[in-house]
Amino acid sequence: MSAPVVTGLGVVAPNGLGVEAYWAATLRGESGIARITRFDPSGYRAELAGQIDIDPGAHLPSRLLPQTDLMTRLALIAADEALADAGASPRDLPDFAAGVVTAASGGGFDFGQRELEALWSKGSTYVSAYQSFAWFYPVNTGQISIRHGMRGPSAALVSEQAGGLDAVAKARRNLRSGTALTLAGGVDGSLCPWSWLCLTRSGRVTESADPRRGYVPFDVDASGMVPGEGGALLVLEDPGAAVERGVTDIYGSVTGYAATFDPRPGSGGEPGLRRAIELALADAGLEPGGIDVVFADAGGVPELDRQEADALVAVFGPRGVRVTAPKSMTGRLLGGGGSLDLATALLSLRDQIIPPTVHLDRPAFAAELDLVAGSPVRTSLTHALVVARGHAGFNSAMVLRGDKELES
Amino acid sequence: MPHFAIDDLITLLRECAGEDESVDLDGANVRDLSFEELGYDSLALHNTVNRIEREFGIRLPDDVVTEAKTPRELLDEVNLRLKQTS
Numbered sequence: 001m002s003a004p005v006v007t008g009l010g011v012v013a014p015n016g017l018g019v020e021a022y023w024a025a026t027l028r029g030e031s032g033i034a035r036i037t038r039f040d041p042s043g044y045r046a047e048l049a050g051q052i053d054i055d056p057g058a059h060l061p062s063r064l065l066p067q068t069d070l071m072t073r074l075a076l077i078a079a080d081e082a083l084a085d086a087g088a089s090p091r092d093l094p095d096f097a098a099g100v101v102t103a104a105s106g107g108g109f110d111f112g113q114r115e116l117e118a119l120w121s122k123g124s125t126y127v128s129a130y131q132s133f134a135w136f137y138p139v140n141t142g143q144i145s146i147r148h149g150m151r152g153p154s155a156a157l158v159s160e161q162a163g164g165l166d167a168v169a170k171a172r173r174n175l176r177s178g179t180a181l182t183l184a185g186g187v188d189g190s191l192c193p194w195s196w197l198c199l200t201r202s203g204r205v206t207e208s209a210d211p212r213r214g215y216v217p218f219d220v221d222a223s224g225m226v227p228g229e230g231g232a233l234l235v236l237e238d239p240g241a242a243v244e245r246g247v248t249d250i251y252g253s254v255t256g257y258a259a260t261f262d263p264r265p266g267s268g269g270e271p272g273l274r275r276a277i278e279l280a281l282a283d284a285g286l287e288p289g290g291i292d293v294v295f296a297d298a299g300g301v302p303e304l305d306r307q308e309a310d311a312l313v314a315v316f317g318p319r320g321v322r323v324t325a326p327k328s329m330t331g332r333l334l335g336g337g338g339s340l341d342l343a344t345a346l347l348s349l350r351d352q353i354i355p356p357t358v359h360l361d362r363p364a365f366a367a368e369l370d371l372v373a374g375s376p377v378r379t380s381l382t383h384a385l386v387v388a389r390g391h392a393g394f395n396s397a398m399v400l401r402g403d404k405e406l407e408s
Numbered sequence: 409m410p411h412f413a414i415d416d417l418i419t420l421l422r423e424c425a426g427e428d429e430s431v432d433l434d435g436a437n438v439r440d441l442s443f444e445e446l447g448y449d450s451l452a453l454h455n456t457v458n459r460i461e462r463e464f465g466i467r468l469p470d471d472v473v474t475e476a477k478t479p480r481e482l483l484d485e486v487n488l489r490l491k492q493t494s
Contacts, residue, residue, distance in 0.1 A: 061426065061427075061428070061429050062422070062426035062427045062429075063425065063426035063427060063428050063429075063447060064426065065426050066423075066425055066426050066455070067425075067426075125458050125461060125462055126458075126462070128455055129451040129452075129454035129455045129458070130451060130455065132451065
């Protein structure tokens with residue numbers, strides 16, 4: 001079974017809209033984390049986020065605006081970019097040849113809040129009929145499917161930050177079952193008072209007001225995470241089908257994946273992360289030494305950072321592999337975070353350069369982790385491992401190989 | 409007596425459901441094209457009918473969304489109610 005290839009990318013991130021703008025900002029170490037401006041965050045326990053502001057009318061037809069949350073608008077923008085990048089027009093493919101698999105954390109919170117406000121302040125006749133789906137967690141899959149005529153096997157996954165990898169893994173399974181092309185990944189986030197209340201009550205969001213030091217995973221001063229908006233969508237294709245379509249240039253292949261679940265809290269069992277990494281390596285047929293760079297989950301909560309450092313040391317040995325966390329520039333994008341890391345890893349493999357972790361002033365795991373900090377590192381790269389953990393026990397790991405040309 | 413005209417309907421359709429790029433809502437024969445041809449599905453009409461009911465203080469039958477196939481049929485239904493309530 002040949003590994004599925006990635007033929008197109010679409011990125012929306014707090015530090016850059018579009019693949020190349022995001023990648024350039026990431027290599028420059030530019031952060032998109034700042035105080036929330038969409039609403040007044042004073043009065044909440046946290047105020048930093050990776051917010052994305054767009055003029056939706058400049059990107060999408062007016063027919064879609066009254067029926068979409070920002071989360072969906074961003075996903076549609078990323079889908080347009082990814083399909084164009086792949087040179088794919090799903091409508092020209094056989095009717096059920098192309099599908100969509102997206103990850104989400106909750107749904108269109110901002111849209112939902114607005115309609116609930118209308119319901120309680122004015123009455124039911126003021127609630128938009130689009131509330132029936134606009135808030136719903138699979139809405140991005142549905143809207144992308146409709147916009148691009150992608151009627152093949154489709155799905156939506158909810159496993160918090162692990163979802164960004166799990167969606168791509170589900171797409172891989174669909175390709176194995178005969179689907180030619182699948183657009184997969186996550187684009188999440190709709191910052192609004194309702195979602196902010198839910199997020200900040202998780203206890204994992206930093207209360208720091210300093211954009212530079214709020215989200216500093218693997219740092220002595222780690223105080224929690226900063227949530228962000230955005231993510232990435234990947235065009236995955238069966239290599240044979242891609243050749244048939246005339247594709248020659250690719251970003252790489254998905255060669256390994258595994259997902260595990262943490263033991264019951266309080267049971268004292270080892271977190272499932274190490275097992276997820278080992279199983280993903282086995283799936284890829286690689287020894288740990290075959291991995292050139294790890295894109296860390298980087299929880300930003302001291303206990304989570306410790307668990308991840310332990311797992312990486314258990315698999316790779318102390319400072320046994322280069323590790324980076326470019327999400328220190330975007331915040332954690334919930335369902336979109338893992339997918340953005342996949343896109344970033346593929347760009348890293350393409351350009352043979354590891355983007356930095358920013359603002360790591362006081363490394364807490366200097367003996368354990370060889371973190372690329374401050375500025376990018378040019379080096380020879382063949383395989384990247386992306387690690388993602390989702391709140392409530394989800395662990396996923398995915399191995400990517402940086403192939404430039406499609407073997408026909 | 410208030411009257412609901414085609415321009416009023418088009419304004420509300422645009423506000424409630426946007427506008428399909430490939431359709432000319434200002435075209436001469438827009439009254440007799442089907443809502444489907446104009447790019448509006450049943451949810452778009454639900455939103456628009458809700459707005460009409462609120463703005464004019466009338467109540468339209470629940471099945472108007474499926475029964476009224478064209479702007480002309482919806483206009484007739486709305487104006488009938490306006491006549492009855494005035």
